[in-house]
Amino acid sequence: MTASWAKAPDFADQPERRAQVRAQTVVDKTRYLDQGLTPLRCQACQAQVHVRKSSAHQTSVQWADKPADHCPFFAELSANGKGPGRPDTCPKLERTIKWAVDEGVVEVPE
Numbered sequence: 001m002t003a004s005w006a007k008a009p010d011f012a013d014q015p016e017r018r019a020q021v022r023a024q025t026v027v028d029k030t031r032y033l034d035q036g037l038t039p040l041r042c043q044a045c046q047a048q049v050h051v052r053k054s055s056a057h058q059t060s061v062q063w064a065d066k067p068a069d070h071c072p073f074f075a076e077l078s079a080n081g082k083g084p085g086r087p088d089t090c091p092k093l094e095r096t097i098k099w100a101v102d103e104g105v106v107e108v109p110e
Helices: 015-033 072-079 091-102
Strands: 038-041 048-053 059-063
Touching: 038 091, 048 091, 059 091, 072 091
Parallel strands: none
Antiparallel strands: 038 048, 048 059
C-alpha cells in the first residue's frame, strides 16, 4: 500500500469520529456561507448581493449571479479581459454597503 499525504486525517478507521467531523463540517459550512448574510441591492446598478460584516474591517459579499452580468464595473473589467474577482468589489457597491452599515441595515458585531 502506498502512503499518501492528506492535509487532515480522514478517520477511516474511526467511523464515529468521521461522522462527527462530517456533521461539524455541515454546521461550519452553513455558518460561514449562509448565516448572518443580509440581502442588499447595489444603489447604482441594482445587482443583488448578500453581505455580512464580521468586523468593522471585514466584509463578506456573495453575489446572487455573476458580477459581470449585472454590474457595469465588473462588465467593463470582463470586456477588457480582466477576470472576475480583480478587484474584489465595485466602488459603488462598497458605498452601498457603507450606507447599509451606517443605516443599520447591515449589522457590525462589536
